[in-house]
Amino acid sequence: xxxxxxxxxxxxxxxxxxxxxxxxxxxxxxxxxxxxxxxxxxxxxxxxxxxxxxxxxxxxxxxxxxxxxxxxxxxxxxxxxxxxxxxxxxxxxxxxxxxxxxxxxxxxxxxxxxxxxxxxxxxxxxxxxxxxxxxxxxxxxxxxxxxxxxxxxxxxxxxxxxxxxxxxxxxxxxxxxxxxxxxxxxxxxxxxxxxxxxxxxxxxxxxxxxxxxxxxxxxxxxxxxxxxxxxxxxxxxxxxxxxxxxxxxxxxxxxxxxxxxxxxxxxxxxxxxxxxxxxxxxxxxxxxxxxxxxxxxxxxxxxxxxxxxxxxxxxxxxxxxxxxxxxxxxxxxxxxxxxxxxxxxxxxxxxxxxxxxxxxxxxxxxxxxxxxxxxxxxxxxxxxxxxxxxxxxxxxxxxxxxxxxxxxxxxxxxxxxxxxxxxxxxxxxxxxxxxxxxxxxx
Numbered sequence: 001x002x003x004x005x006x007x008x009x010x011x012x013x014x015x016x017x018x019x020x021x022x023x024x025x026x027x028x029x030x031x032x033x034x035x036x037x038x039x040x041x042x043x044x045x046x047x048x049x050x051x052x053x054x055x056x057x058x059x060x061x062x063x064x065x066x067x068x069x070x071x072x073x074x075x076x077x078x079x080x081x082x083x084x085x086x087x088x089x090x091x092x093x094x095x096x097x098x099x100x101x102x103x104x105x106x107x108x109x110x111x112x113x114x115x116x117x118x119x120x121x122x123x124x125x126x127x128x129x130x131x132x133x134x135x136x137x138x139x140x141x142x143x144x145x146x147x148x149x150x151x152x153x154x155x156x157x158x159x160x161x162x163x164x165x166x167x168x169x170x171x172x173x174x175x176x177x178x179x180x181x182x183x184x185x186x187x188x189x190x191x192x193x194x195x196x197x198x199x200x201x202x203x204x205x206x207x208x209x210x211x212x213x214x215x216x217x218x219x220x221x222x223x224x225x226x227x228x229x230x231x232x233x234x235x236x237x238x239x240x241x242x243x244x245x246x247x248x249x250x251x252x253x254x255x256x257x258x259x260x261x262x263x264x265x266x267x268x269x270x271x272x273x274x275x276x277x278x279x280x281x282x283x284x285x286x287x288x289x290x291x292x293x294x295x296x297x298x299x300x301x302x303x304x305x306x307x308x309x310x311x312x313x314x315x316x317x318x319x320x321x322x323x324x325x326x327x328x329x330x331x332x333x334x335x336x337x338x339x340x341x342x343x344x345x346x347x348x349x350x351x352x353x354x355x356x357x358x359x360x361x362x363x364x365x366x367x368x369x370x371x372x373x374x375x376x377x378x379x380x381x382x383x384x385x386x387x388x389x390x391x392x393x394x395x396x397x398x399x400x401x402x403x404x405x406x407x408x409x410x411x412x413x414x415x416x417x418x419x420x421x422x423x424x425x426x427x428x429x430x431x432x433x434x435x436x437x438x439x440x441x442x
Contacts, residue, residue: 002341004242018055025049046284049248058303086154089143110414111138117185118144120261128394146306148248158316175203187213192338199342207347207413216327218308229322250261256313339371347413353387
């Protein structure tokens with residue numbers, strides 16, 4: 001009951017130490033400071049920065065995408081909030097240019113809604129995904145709000161509410177030309193949202209790209225899946241759900257705290273994190289500032305976590321991991337049965353990492369078995385060899401192996417003449433966008 005309050009108290013106690021350590025690190029490392037010339041100054045500075053970074057509070061990072069460069073041309077990018085709900089903001093990254101030809105190509109490029117996971121980290125974890133997709137697409141992304149910052153008056157937020165939020169964002173952007181990319185956890189609610197829209201006869205997106213998600217967690221269960229199945233739902237209700245302390249706008253709201261999720265992340269690979277921090281200390285001592293800066297950037301993102309609404313978290317444990325309602329065909333959202341077999345006119349691409357220790361092999365691919373209304377010509381699957389969970393949407397493998405296939409898949413399904421019948425459709429062969437220098441940014 002008081003775990004969250006104890007965490008906040010400990011954080012307050014640690015604050016003076018972290019500030020003091022930060023000041024010492026600067027004093028012993030700043031060129032020109034008399035302290036930096038003392039024997040052993042490098043080790044003192046490195047040790048103090050390590051203490052500071054272990055003990056500090058990590059705020060939500062910024063996307064920090066202000067421009068993209070392609071073939072020597074720089075294109076400004078402006079981040080805009082185009083729709084807001086209490087629990088989620090819909091962001092658009094809009095590119096600008098004063099070249100008339102490039103403007104025309106930008107307008108003709110397909111819009112993509114990237115649905116970021118609500119699973120502990122902020123949407124900025126997909127910064128590399130967004131930056132890369134901006135090369136050839138108009139990019140939107142869901143930016144989930146930290147539940148501790150949402151007043152109780154806003155009401156609860158359930159898994160059903162998540163599905164309705166995605167439906168609303170798809171309608172706002174316009175489903176007719178839209179492509180939806182879901183990364184990890186949102187593959188389930190995204191598939192539900194599009195299934196329900198199809199069953200009602202609403203317009204549906206042209207394609208779905210599903211990456212490393214728990215569509216059917218009975219396939220190759222991981223340690224994350226096993227944790228959810230070994231304990232009853234009541235255990236999670238009684239042990240990991242806590243009220244938000246009084247010093248936040250969401251005081252009293254029941255949440256799954258981000259610091260508990262972060263502890264779970266760290267516990268999955270404790271040796272790797274220990275060695276990463278030791279290497280950071282050694283790099284500071286040696287003066288290897290590039291590697292040290294890479295460590296800072298990674299942990300600034302990795303250590304920044306958010307609270308999840310209790311209702312949504314418990315729904316996900318029950319529906320996705322314990323009862324497997326989606327693959328069993330037994331999931332109802334607001335009284336409507338979720339039937340992916342009703343989807344037609346939407347192409348499907350699934351992507352998995354060979355070494356994914358969060359969503360095991362086969363869990364995402366299971367979407368193909370459920371989407372029986374999608375013809376074989378409109379399906380693709382990619383297993384990324386040597387990639388873990390994060391490697392399929394961030395880093396070198398994402399940019400060099402995964403993105404080109406995603407880009408071409410979306411391009412192939414963006415043709416205006418493309419038919420919308422469930423199978424055997426004739427459509428214009430997809431090809432990468434023009435690579436002229438005046439073209440829209442890649």
